Amino acid sequence: MTGESPATCLVVDDSRTVRKAARRILEKLGFTVAEAGDGAEALTACRSSMPQVVLLDWNMPVMDGLEFLRAARAEFGPDHPIVVLCTTEAAMEKIVEALGAGAQEYVMKPFDEGILRDKFVQVGLLRDEAA
Amino acid sequence: MTPESFAFIAGVVKSRSGLVLTSDKGYMLETRLGPLLKRDGLASLDALALKLRDPRSSALADAVTEALTTNESSFFRDGKPFDHLRQALPVLARARAPGSLLRIWSAACSTGQEAYSIAMLVQELNLEGRRVEIIGTDIADSVVARAREGYFTQFEVQRGMPARLLVKHFRQESGRWRVSPELRAMARFERGTLLGDLRGFGRFDVIFCRNVLIYFDAPTKTRVLNALAAQLLPDGVLYLGGAETVLGLTDRLAPLAGERGAYGRPREAALAG
Numbered sequence: 001m002t003g004e005s006p007a008t009c010l011v012v013d014d015s016r017t018v019r020k021a022a023r024r025i026l027e028k029l030g031f032t033v034a035e036a037g038d039g040a041e042a043l044t045a046c047r048s049s050m051p052q053v054v055l056l057d058w059n060m061p062v063m064d065g066l067e068f069l070r071a072a073r074a075e076f077g078p079d080h081p082i083v084v085l086c087t088t089e090a091a092m093e094k095i096v097e098a099l100g101a102g103a104q105e106y107v108m109k110p111f112d113e114g115i116l117r118d119k120f121v122q123v124g125l126l127r128d129e130a131a
Numbered sequence: 132m133t134p135e136s137f138a139f140i141a142g143v144v145k146s147r148s149g150l151v152l153t154s155d156k157g158y159m160l161e162t163r164l165g166p167l168l169k170r171d172g173l174a175s176l177d178a179l180a181l182k183l184r185d186p187r188s189s190a191l192a193d194a195v196t197e198a199l200t201t202n203e204s205s206f207f208r209d210g211k212p213f214d215h216l217r218q219a220l221p222v223l224a225r226a227r228a229p230g231s232l233l234r235i236w237s238a239a240c241s242t243g244q245e246a247y248s249i250a251m252l253v254q255e256l257n258l259e260g261r262r263v264e265i266i267g268t269d270i271a272d273s274v275v276a277r278a279r280e281g282y283f284t285q286f287e288v289q290r291g292m293p294a295r296l297l298v299k300h301f302r303q304e305s306g307r308w309r310v311s312p313e314l315r316a317m318a319r320f321e322r323g324t325l326l327g328d329l330r331g332f333g334r335f336d337v338i339f340c341r342n343v344l345i346y347f348d349a350p351t352k353t354r355v356l357n358a359l360a361a362q363l364l365p366d367g368v369l370y371l372g373g374a375e376t377v378l379g380l381t382d383r384l385a386p387l388a389g390e391r392g393a394y395g396r397p398r399e400a401a402l403a404g
Contacts, residue, residue: 091303092298092303095294095298105293106294107289108285108289114290115289118205118292119289121210122294128211
């Protein structure tokens with residue numbers, strides 16, 4: 001970790017299985033993990049305690065990932081929280097859309113530890129271990 | 132597998148690639164060569180060793196070498212050399228005449244991630260009219276062909292590469308991702324071994340040769356480093372892997388002051404060369 005105290009990652013996904021898999025990897029990478037089941041829950045969670053980073057699914061009931069992203073950028077500004085999409089949406093135009101809406105990074109499912117670690121290095125939350 | 136079979140296979144691989152297989156690597160032979168045994172209907176590694184003794188088995192020897200030397204790669208692997216190159220390349224460019232060609236070598240290029248990472252980095256630099264040519268070489272035919280085509284899986288394009296560069300430099304083609312024609316035009320890929328005569332590749336401003344020397348014994352490391360030094364221009368930069376060094380192996384290369392993994396030719400050698 002680059003900071004002294006562990007960074008908090010909010011994992012937003014309507015699948016409990018995916019949240020659990022992400023939590024296992026992120027805790028191993030040194031993050032404190034919180035969970036939300038849709039965009040609306042995630043927005044509430046951000047208002048009560050702002051995480052450093054949100055790992056964000058796209059397709060969810062109630063409020064989807066892109067709606068959350070737009071709402072979060074309008075309410076909290078462009079830099080906080082850092083948003084990493086994590087979705088089965090893998091078309092070029094979807095990635096362009098998410099980056100355009102203010103996401104810092106984009107993970108196409110399925111993911112593994114290597115991919116998550118690399119993406120968290122990209123957004124500056126982990127050091128490149130070989131560097 | 133008998134110790135004799137192991138030693139024979141290891142000998143074949145070493146003579147072709149320089150890769151030293153120590154006796155604890157039996158498991159590696161089992162896992163990496165399994166598909167090959169199946170393909171050729173060979174019952175065991177002993178049967179493979181026997182077949183390799185036939186002088187007509189050079190294609191099989193190539194395939195065995197390839198299976199044991201192909202390594203996982205990622206874009207912008209170990210960020211440091213790329214950070215250094217971003218600073219060093221404009222300096223090298225200014226030292227060359229306007230319109231001249233800077234040559235960068237990705238030695239042991241595998242499936243091309245390193246060469247294309249260099250190409251992406253070059254695209255973001257202002258080299259004041261100097262052009263850049265990137266050459267990737269590897270001993271394995273199959274990876275050279277893949278590098279040339281420039282197709283990568285969804286998994287591969289997510290290793291080490293920011294999404295911003297993915298959307299900028301890649302096109303999506305039926306589930307796979309392909310490097311843009313612009314980047315492919317900057318890089319050329321050829322089969323080549325570091326143990327052969329390197330003079331045919333010409334001289335380079337920058338050489339990447341990372342995580343290759345670790346597989347060689349000391350005399351082979353020295354030989355390869357000296358051969359690389361001879362192909363490096365006097366003010367050029369050589370990047371080695373994090374666990375590799377020139378210290379105690381050659382005096383024709385020296386670490387660049389304050390840098391890790393970046394090497395140059397010492398001034399005396401540069402004058403003599």
